[in-house]
Structure formats: structure tokens, C-alpha cells
Amino acid sequence: MSSAPHTNTDSPPPRRKIIDGGFIVLLAVTLLAAALVTAKYGAAHALATALGALGFIAVLLPKVGAGLFVAAAIPLLLPREKVSALIGQESGWRGLLLASAAGALLPGGPGMTFPLAAALFAAGADIGATLAFVTGWSLLSLNRTLIWELSFLDWHLVALRIALCLPAPLAVGLAARALTLRRRRAGP
Amino acid sequence: MNIVIGTVLLFALAALTWHKLATPSSRRAALTGAANLAAFTLPRLFTAMIGAALLAELMPADQIRALFGAGAGLTALLLATLLGPVTPGGAFVSFALAAAALKLGATPAAALTYVTSWSLFSLTKLLAYELPFMGGRTMALRLAISLPIPLVVGGLVMAFRLG
Missing domain, CATH: 1.20.5 (Single alpha-helices involved in coiled-coils or other helix-helix interfaces)
Structure with a gap:
């Protein structure tokens, strides 16, 4: 197994720009909403609404802090190179399970996940494992659940969604295998 | 609690x-x-929380209840599935909108259908990342297989009165 030579787990992840296009859009939408609430109900109501949200954030902060720590620690515990090498080697049910779990656990947005999925496919993972990986990330991303979903939705709703979505990456992977097999058999 | x-x-x-x-x-x-x-x-997070609280004030509560409330049935789930892909921005936008709609009377089934649909089919992710990296055929295969998932999730929540 020849993984990348610099598997240095101490190297910090690439720093993302704190102010980017997405943040500016978010800021613009928030300011627009503030202006509309002010126009409709008056400035006092807009201010009270914003302060109420700030109070809610204060209650949430310990939870968010713990979530950030866990999210930052996952890549140290599970180096990406090792995980992707494992998925390429495995097949059958084990391959699907591993790919689904890797999708859920490996942190990163779409800009990191889709290139990795393409690399897995190129490196020998089958279409089932590749789609299980993408679906595991889409539906079960631990990072996004810990930091974002739990901040906005009640934990029992989050748990319900996770429980219902848990079989989905496996099902998608199995269906993808069945469909491509049939196509290959029917084809020339 | x-x-x-x-x-x-x-x-x-x-x-x-x-x-x-x-x-x-x-x-x-x-x-x-x-x-x-x-x-x-x-x-x-700070900006999104304040933005979500303000947007909840602006959302038409009557229409949210009519479209996504307990009386709307399967239509609510279909509409929630359609709204997922066209939601702009990142995770915070979709979760904030779902939380605001829940507060105004949308059912948990509709909210979870919407969040699931966004997770799987967000057009921003599809067009900017999945299409260039995975190619059209692989993306089409994934979409075709995954299409029922949001409705299945919402349908189970609704049928068994979960959430």
C-alpha cells in the first residue's frame, strides 16, 4: 500500500477564507430581512428579534464548541489516505459499508468530497461503493450534523432523520451495482 | 431540555x-x-441565526401552514422535495429555513423531506462539483436511484406519526 509520503497528521488543514462569496450572500440576506422586518413591524421589533436569536446562540455555544472540536479531531483519528486506500481494496458488502461510513465521517464540503469520490472510482472502487460514499456524505455527514443541523433542529428530529437515512447509502450502492450489471449484460 | x-x-x-x-x-x-x-x-452561525429569526418573522404563517401543515398531506412532501434543490447557499440556509417553517406550523415530515432533498440534490453542489468531477452518466445514475429517498423519509415520518 503506497499512500502519500507526507501522511503527516500534524499538518493543519488548509485555511479557508473567512469572508467569501457565500458569507457575503448570507450577510446580504440577513440585512435585507432586517430592513423588511423594520419596515413592517418597526425597528424595535427587528432589534428584539435579533437579540432573541443572540440569546439562543449563547445557549447553543457550548454544544457548538464541542461539535467543532469533534469535527476537527476526526481527520487526525482517520487520515483520508488510509481510508480511501481501504475502500479501493474492499468489495462486496464490506466495501459498501466502509464507503458509506467514510462518506459520513470524512469531513469536508462538496469541493473536497466529489474530487475524492472521483479519485476512489479511478483507483478501483466500484460504482456501488463510489455512490455509497457520495450518499453517505450527502445524508449522514457527521461534521454538518454536529455543527449545523443540531444548531437549528431539535436533537430528536435530527436523530429521526439520521435513523431513517441510515440504510440509504447501502441501498443506493446496491441498486447502482444491480443496474450497471444489468446494463452490461444487456449491452453488446 | x-x-x-x-x-x-x-x-x-x-x-x-x-x-x-x-x-x-x-x-x-x-x-x-x-x-x-x-x-x-x-x-x-451568528449571521445565519439572526437571519433565520428575522426571516421567520417575514414568512407568511398562513401559507406555510396551508402548504406544509398537517392538512397538506402528500402535496406538502412533493413541494418540499422540489424546494430542496433550488435552495441557494450552504447548509445553514436550508436548516434555518426548515427550523423557521417548523416554528410556523410546518409538519416534521415536510421539514425532514425538505432537508433530505436539499442534502441529496442541492443544485449548487450538483452543477458546481458533481457534474464536473463525476461526469453526467454517474450523476444521472445516482439521481435516478436517490430520487425517492426524500419522499420515503417524509412518508415514513407521516405514516407512523414520528417526529
């Missing part, structure tokens, strides 16, 4: 992670990583 349970669970997970990291240098690396992540995330 919900927040307390969630916080306790997350602290237990953080403690387990701390234990697993084992060495002082990896613990320090995790703390540095968490600080960097916080610098990126917290400004967005």
Missing part, C-alpha cells in the same frame, strides 16, 4: 475523542484545528 440533552451527548462524544487522541501533540493539533474551524464557522 432538548438543548441540554444534545449538549450532554456532544460533550460525551468530545470527551471520547479527547481520550482517543491520546498524545498531547495530537490533542494540541485538534484544538488548533477546532479554533480555525470556529473562526470560519462562528461568524456564519
Whole structure:
């Protein structure tokens, strides 16, 4: 197994720009909403609404802090190179399970996940494992659940969604295998 | 109460992670990583929370209840599935909208259908990342297989009165 030579787990992840296009859009939408609430109900109501949200954030902060720590620690515990090498080697049910779990656990947005999925496919993972990986990330991303979903939705709703979505990456992977097999058999 | 349970669970997970990291240098690396992540995330979280609270004030409560409330049935789930892909922005936008709609009377089934549909089919992710990296055929295969998932999730929540 020849993984990348610099598997240095101490190297910090690439720093993302704190102010980017997405943040500016978010800021613009928030300011627009503030202006509309002010126009409709008056400035006092807009201010009270914003302060109420700030109070809610204060209650949430310990939870968010713990979530950030866990999210930052996952890549140290599970180096990406090792995980992707494992998925390429495995097949059958084990391959699907591993790919689904890797999708859920490996942190990163779409800009990191889709290139990795393409690399897995190129490196020998089958279409089932590749789609299980993408679906595991889409539906079960631990990072996004810990930091974002739990901040906005009640934990029992989050748990319900996770429980219902848990079989989905496996099902998608199995269906993808069945469909491509049939196509290959029917084809020339 | 919900927040307390969630916080306790997350602290237990953080403690387990701390234990697993084992060495002082990896613990320090995790703390540095968490600080960097916080610098990126917290400004967005603050802005999104305030924005969500303000948007909830502006959302037409009557229409939300009519379209996504208990009386809307399967139509609510179909509409929620359609709205997922066209939601602009990142995770915070979709979760904030779902939370605001829940507050105004949307059913949990509709909210979870919407969040699931966004997770699987967000056009921003599809067009900017999946299409260029995975290619049209692989993307089409994934979409075709995954299409029923949001409706199945919402349908199960509705049928068994979960959530």
C-alpha cells in the first residue's frame, strides 16, 4: 500500500477564507430581512428579534464548541489516505459499508468530497461503493450534523432523520451495482 | 431540555475523542484545528441565526401552514422535495429555513423531506462539483436511484406519526 509520503497528521488543514462569496450572500440576506422586518413591524421589533436569536446562540455555544472540536479531531483519528486506500481494496458488502461510513465521517464540503469520490472510482472502487460514499456524505455527514443541523433542529428530529437515512447509502450502492450489471449484460 | 440533552451527548462524544487522541501533540493539533474551524464557522452561525429569526418573522404563517401543515398531506412532501434543490447557499440556509417553517406550523415530515432533498440534490453542489468531477452518466445514475429517498423519509415520518 503506497499512500502519500507526507501522511503527516500534524499538518493543519488548509485555511479557508473567512469572508467569501457565500458569507457575503448570507450577510446580504440577513440585512435585507432586517430592513423588511423594520419596515413592517418597526425597528424595535427587528432589534428584539435579533437579540432573541443572540440569546439562543449563547445557549447553543457550548454544544457548538464541542461539535467543532469533534469535527476537527476526526481527520487526525482517520487520515483520508488510509481510508480511501481501504475502500479501493474492499468489495462486496464490506466495501459498501466502509464507503458509506467514510462518506459520513470524512469531513469536508462538496469541493473536497466529489474530487475524492472521483479519485476512489479511478483507483478501483466500484460504482456501488463510489455512490455509497457520495450518499453517505450527502445524508449522514457527521461534521454538518454536529455543527449545523443540531444548531437549528431539535436533537430528536435530527436523530429521526439520521435513523431513517441510515440504510440509504447501502441501498443506493446496491441498486447502482444491480443496474450497471444489468446494463452490461444487456449491452453488446 | 432538548438543548441540554444534545449538549450532554456532544460533550460525551468530545470527551471520547479527547481520550482517543491520546498524545498531547495530537490533542494540541485538534484544538488548533477546532479554533480555525470556529473562526470560519462562528461568524456564519451568528449571521445565519439572526437571519433565520428575522426571516421567520417575514414568512407568511398562513401559507406555510396551508402548504406544509398537517392538512397538506402528500402535496406538502412533493413541494418540499422540489424546494430542496433550488435552495441557494450552504447548509445553514436550508436548516434555518426548515427550523423557521417548523416554528410556523410546518409538519416534521415536510421539514425532514425538505432537508433530505436539499442534502441529496442541492443544485449548487450538483452543477458546481458533481457534474464536473463525476461526469453526467454517474450523476444521472445516482439521481435516478436517490430520487425517492426524500419522499420515503417524509412518508415514513407521516405514516407512523414520528417526529
